Amino acid sequence: MPPSLQQQQDRQAQHRLAVLRHAEEVAGNVALTCRYYGISRTCFYKWLRRYQDEALRA
Numbered sequence: 001m002p003p004s005l006q007q008q009q010d011r012q013a014q015h016r017l018a019v020l021r022h023a024e025e026v027a028g029n030v031a032l033t034c035r036y037y038g039i040s041r042t043c044f045y046k047w048l049r050r051y052q053d054e055a056l057r058a
Contacts, residue, residue, distance in 0.1 A: 016047045 003011075023033035023044070034041050 017051070019044065020048060020051060 019033060019037050019039065022036070023030050027033045027036070030041060030044055034044050
């Protein structure tokens, strides 16, 4: 049985958080993190803005 929409969204959110944490804690470098995960820096910064916006709302 395929995963539910909520499960897919949860996995996607966990992946994005892992990328953001990697840049902050492991690599300390956005460009290297993006290269490692195969994403663009534009995508990374979009995820970061969304994360920061959600943190401000809480």
